[in-house]
Amino acid sequence: AGKSDLKSAERSIVFPVSVVLPAGGTGERTGLQTPKQFCLFLGRPLISYTIQAFERVSWIQSIVVVVAKEYMDLMTDIVQQFQHTKVRVVPGGSTRHRSIYNGVLALSEEGEEGKPATDKAKVVIIHDAVRPFVEEDFLHKIAMAAKEQGAAGAIRPLVSTVIATTSEGYLDHSLERAKYRASEMPQGFTYDVIHQAYQKCSESDFEFGTECLHLALQYCGTNAKLIQGPPTLWKVTYKRDLAAAESIIKDTLSRSACVITGGSAQAVTLADALQKAVAALNVELDVIPDLTGENGAYLLNDWNFIQVSVNRSCLSEVEALLIDLEAAKRALLHPLVVILVLLSGSDELSVSGRVVEPEAIMDLASAAKLRNILLYGIQLHQSKDTQRWERSVLRVAEITSALIRERSPALVGQLLQA
């Protein structure tokens, strides 16, 4: 057992690992028309998030997604639109086990397509399309244990007591909670174990069985290693889970923003004050003068942007930012937030004039929205009254973090007052 002790620092895997992702569910428990795996979260289907969770793991070489025949076209479109590269889509069978078996068979064909035999998956990870938050660390534990034991599966403590019922609907007995666990996904198998289990199992297993670990035990004599997974392995099952999943996705996208000051001293002062104010709101801010040189990297990762413009009567700076973002194709996968903060230089301006016409921001935002960029404006006025200035900065911080968190398409193009 000491051999399977894993440190997250040592995550290289020297044997081929592939994934089978059965995505045949009909979503009846959410009460929605669309099966859960195809429900959109910020414009992107849930299954695309799950695929991404595997694709970004360097040691996973291929992913077979198994879908019902009527969803083959939709799934193929999703793979293309969201630029998945390790994915093959194959048609499912009439039950979950038949679908998984189809996926496993598709893997065995892979080795034959001109690739060397050593590329054939040594370990197969089976997961659910509707568990999008699985992490590399845990996948590594499952893959290593599967390699060593032949089979491995995620478990979680039971949340409710499990009881046996009589046929008339009365309590028969309750189980001792400590002895039992909920069997979750992912599970891992050596290719030979899962292949042999499905070759040997009966029609009845294919029809009514639910547990791959059970087949490995019954037909290969393999007692799966059980590993407790984190709560994030949870399965999007009910309608309430859609809200929970959206909230987690939004949290992930809302952690950090990049303030572009243009180098102006006033903008830098504002950015520094903002940095302190948003820290209390759980947003992290990086402050940079512009996106040239090494700062170009900000365009490639999951950053939100705050462009500070001082005393400008045009939108040239934020227009340049939008062009850079479009060139970097950042907004293809999820809506990107850009907030233009217009800082005007004196108290006098606060009543009389606007620096930029609100209509101009609305027009720019409408065009950006078509490219999945959500542009909002915030106007504030420099003030020598310290209290007033601090109140304005705090309001910019609150508005900024609310806009980044909520990503409301209805509010794009608005010029808000701080």
Place this chain on the structure above:
Amino acid sequence: AGKSDLKSAERSIVFPVSVVLPAGGTGERTGLQTPKQFCLFLGRPLISYTIQAFERVSWIQSIVVVVAKEYMDLMTDIVQQFQHTKVRVVPGGSTRHRSIYNGVLALSEEGEEGKPATDKAKVVIIHDAVRPFVEEDFLHKIAMAAKEQGAAGAIRPLVSTVIATTSEGYLDHSLERAKYRASEMPQGFTYDVIHQAYQKCSESDFEFGTECLHLALQYCGTNAKLIQGPPTLWKVTYKRDLAAAESIIKDTLSRSACVITGGSAQAVTLADALQKAVAALNVELDVIPDLTGENGAYLLNDWNFIQVSVNRSCLSEVEALLIDLEAAKRALLHPLVVILVLLSGSDELSVSGRVVEPEAIMDLASAAKLRNILLYGIQLHQSKDTQRWERSVLRVAEITSALIRERSPALVGQLLQA
């Protein structure tokens, strides 16, 4: 069994029913400092929603909330602040069963406090503080079955396969899913059964037991009737459940809004157009001229408000509405949304002037926010260009439903452009 067939139309209950609500959890599974039952949702603790679910049921006569000693003061404050009337707070014991027993004993004291003996609870419903969405219909089923059988409990199908593990952490066997159920809450007992079960049970039961139904079976020979409950019975357990619960609460508060037109023909035209536009967004709108007479009832229920003001240079109409709302004490339980729609009469105004200064709305909103009323403004311009007008109306609809749904405190006082 035919006798216990229930129709939701016949919900009167002719025997006294009381509730014991153990609220001693420490919330370790959410990873938060605050126990889940005290986490705030729109400014109100979760347990207050759960209490409300019982308080609004006419045939439930009293609710005993059992909390750890260190939370007695907090709980007493909650009862007062959220105006709960059927609630008594008692201190808990060192385990869940000891706490529930304390609650049951507190009920038996009730009958003695000068009330006639017939008021003593005949049926006791036990529920969790962190299952706030339980509905009257299901409580009725549990109460009736408990009266008839001595004990009754909610069950749900198992979401995951349940497996038995060996002491070394390997798969021993998996259970046949169809034979087992998850035991959930609420559960119901005749007073005599639950009281006797706790009187007879052992110290070990008090210390390690989890299942009240099991005690009823073991010590009273009562086989509980099991009734499948709806998914809404679910228990707020993990951090993700907080987001799911908030989403459900927000949905409930966002279903309907009341448009006040002031009787102006232009405002009525806008309101009618809005009514069509928001229908597609799942918001229902009632249109009324004002809140006099029978329309005063809108102030008392869960409505959001949209005040349309035409060509006004002051905020008198919305100020009057805020005064009415405050008098009705509507915003005590959850934040109330008021949207001021400023309709200006012609295209010419659209560039030149504002009808109302944005600063005035911000000041009014800041004051209203202290009283838990969230005030937002939307400005739009009458236009003879049909397309332009329809676009503006659609934008008002989108902004309105986003503001009502999201209830963002950061955006109050903003004057948005449609």
